[in-house]
Amino acid sequence: MKGTTRSALAAALLALLLGIAPLGAMAQDVAPINVNTADAELLTELPGVGPARAAAIIEEREANGPFENAEDLTRVSGIGEATAASLEDQITF
Secondary structure, three states: OHHHHHHHHHHHHHHHHHHHHHHHHHHOOOOOEEOOOOOHHHHOOOOOOOHHHHHHHHHHHHHHOOOOOHHHHHHOOOOOHHHHHHHHHHEEO
């Protein structure tokens, strides 16, 4: 019985460690994305930005010049003030 208990505790500890590992990965700081130089693939890493919105960001900056701040992203169709504000800590210019 002693060996079974030890194995069960080892398995529980392993499961606990594996369960905690993703939390450490999520807590890592991610470098902000420069919306004036990023390609579509990189822009899609931003929350709420899929392929179509990434393409719209690129099209807008090419047509009307670089973005100077998060509020400028509201020039892009589909990006409102709330979305632009939520991206502020994740983007640079």
